[in-house]
Amino acid sequence: MHLAVLLLVSALSGATLALDNGEMRVPPMGWLAWERFRCDIDCAHDPKNCISEDLFIDMADRLSEDGWRELGYVYVNIDDCWSSMKRDEKGRLQADPKRFPGGIHKLARYMHDRGLKLGLYGDLGTHTCGGYPGTTLDKIELDAQTLADWEVDMFKFDGCYSNATEQAKGYPLMSKALNATGRPIGYSCSWPAYQGGLPPKVNYTQLGEICNLWRNYGDIQDSWDSVLNIIDWFFENQEVLAPAAGPGKWNDPDMLIAGDFGLSMDQSRAQMALWAIMAAPLFMSNDLRTISSGARSILQNKMAISINQDAMGIQGRRIVKEKNGIDVSWRPLSNNASALVFFSRRNDMPYRYQTTLGKLNYTAGSYKIYDVFTEKTTTLKDTTGFVVSVNPTGVVMWHVSAPAKRNLRQFYKGGRLQGFAFGNDDENVVPHAFL
Ligand SMILES: *[C@@H]1O[C@H](CO)[C@@H](O)[C@H](O)[C@H]1NC(C)=O
Ligand SMILES: *[C@@H]1O[C@H](CO)[C@@H](O)[C@H](O)[C@H]1NC(C)=O
Ligand SMILES: *[C@@H]1O[C@H](CO)[C@@H](O)[C@H](O)[C@H]1NC(C)=O
Ligand SMILES: *[C@@H]1O[C@H](CO)[C@@H](O)[C@H](O)[C@H]1NC(C)=O
Ligand SMILES: *[C@@H]1O[C@H](CO)[C@@H](O)[C@H](O)[C@H]1NC(C)=O
Numbered sequence: 001m002h003l004a005v006l007l008l009v010s011a012l013s014g015a016t017l018a019l020d021n022g023e024m025r026v027p028p029m030g031w032l033a034w035e036r037f038r039c040d041i042d043c044a045h046d047p048k049n050c051i052s053e054d055l056f057i058d059m060a061d062r063l064s065e066d067g068w069r070e071l072g073y074v075y076v077n078i079d080d081c082w083s084s085m086k087r088d089e090k091g092r093l094q095a096d097p098k099r100f101p102g103g104i105h106k107l108a109r110y111m112h113d114r115g116l117k118l119g120l121y122g123d124l125g126t127h128t129c130g131g132y133p134g135t136t137l138d139k140i141e142l143d144a145q146t147l148a149d150w151e152v153d154m155f156k157f158d159g160c161y162s163n164a165t166e167q168a169k170g171y172p173l174m175s176k177a178l179n180a181t182g183r184p185i186g187y188s189c190s191w192p193a194y195q196g197g198l199p200p201k202v203n204y205t206q207l208g209e210i211c212n213l214w215r216n217y218g219d220i221q222d223s224w225d226s227v228l229n230i231i232d233w234f235f236e237n238q239e240v241l242a243p244a245a246g247p248g249k250w251n252d253p254d255m256l257i258a259g260d261f262g263l264s265m266d267q268s269r270a271q272m273a274l275w276a277i278m279a280a281p282l283f284m285s286n287d288l289r290t291i292s293s294g295a296r297s298i299l300q301n302k303m304a305i306s307i308n309q310d311a312m313g314i315q316g317r318r319i320v321k322e323k324n325g326i327d328v329s330w331r332p333l334s335n336n337a338s339a340l341v342f343f344s345r346r347n348d349m350p351y352r353y354q355t356t357l358g359k360l361n362y363t364a365g366s367y368k369i370y371d372v373f374t375e376k377t378t379t380l381k382d383t384t385g386f387v388v389s390v391n392p393t394g395v396v397m398w399h400v401s402a403p404a405k406r407n408l409r410q411f412y413k414g415g416r417l418q419g420f421a422f423g424n425d426d427e428n429v430v431p432h433a434f435l
Helices: 002-015 053-065 103-113 137-149 164-181 204-210 224-236 238-244 265-277 293-299 302-308 408-413
Strands: 029-032 075-077 117-123 154-158 186-189 213-215 250-252 282-284 317-321 326-332 338-344 351-355 366-371 377-381 386-390 395-401 432-434
Touching (some): 029 117, 053 103, 103 117, 164 186, 164 204, 186 204, 224 238, 224 265, 238 317, 265 302, 265 326, 302 395, 326 351, 338 386
Parallel strands (some): 029 075, 075 117, 117 154, 154 186, 186 213, 386 432
Antiparallel strands (some): 326 338, 338 395, 366 377, 366 395
């Protein structure tokens, strides 16, 4: 008991070490251009897809008119290739005048008028990854001030064309410079992704103090291979990554790609479920003008979103990796609730996975189960055997609520703690076929 309290206190006090700009106490949600639209600047031949103010206005209209904003999707984020190839006469970044005739400030106003926020992209280095003007160390204060003048709400700072020494100076400097503008601007750092994402090259304590979120790993692409590769990296490194996350500071496994071309509905649900378990930022990169109703209902799933947005901000972990290809992950939530995801890496047929909540280290008691994607509910005792049918490359996701919770001590100790007793009152293990 004392141990549990102690660990809880240290987890909470860890949260106060986040970047002190009041931003992103829960993972940010919105839309980001990159994965779906890249650097398409060919407006003459592809006006609907090109990186221009029309694209961002269209997405803002969809977010505010199609029910996204009310669910929390409020950021509209511009990525690379927005700027002119030249800084202005005062040395400031400026938007491409043909594709953004209204300029960035006007676009920010457009977002604010609709209860949305605008995110912008920059790059620490001589050039952005796409070859546009970068932010060298001597330009950091000027560029931070430009963002504030334009009333930008979030800034993604990429790291192409800079080396490790410059990054170690530049990312903290930009954090200070943003703070000095007096405008709260959510700060996304690509720094760790350029340094392999792991200690000793990456210091997650420091990142949590200077950034609101950070890209740890490579860019997502529109394929299941890419999503699975990201899932594997994040869960394989969870002992390093999970403690780094908390209110105001998040690991970012990159954009949600449901609604694009590469994922089946099952794979889209798997991404949504695992991003919720990981307390990941939810930035969709898709075309909200033409998104299918199937993809929309996955991305608008209220329970998946509320799990992602849980106020405690504890990043969940994989707790079981079975030889049969089933992974189980778990995230503790406020009010003694929790979330479980049963994920299948198989590619043959739906797999009937059998277990009990007790085997997943839930304490003795009975639990209310809500299936996030089928919306069915049931009650389970910790000792009751049950079977979930998990589709190939799919998930079953549960919200599990009181009366009791999985032992937090085991979470922090990674299951190494001894002497944890299960309730033994009900040994009749007739599997309860579920769903
Ligand atoms: C700047 O940092 C100080 C001290 O950490 C904090 O109190 C303040 O809210 C920050 N302001 C902005 C705009 O981020
Ligand atoms: C990093 O770049 C700077 C130039 O900005 C250079 O002076 C320095 O030697 C480089 N450091 C390394 C480790 O390459
Ligand atoms: C990591 O950063 C923290 C906070 O800035 C600092 O106290 C600590 O010494 C750093 N750790 C290492 C190994 O450099
Ligand atoms: C959580 O569960 C504990 C007992 O396991 C109980 O004492 C506490 O009141 C519960 N908290 C909430 C918010 O339900
Ligand atoms: C449950 O706890 C035991 C004992 O601490 C541990 O060996 C096991 O790995 C845990 N199982 C899960 C699913 O966390």
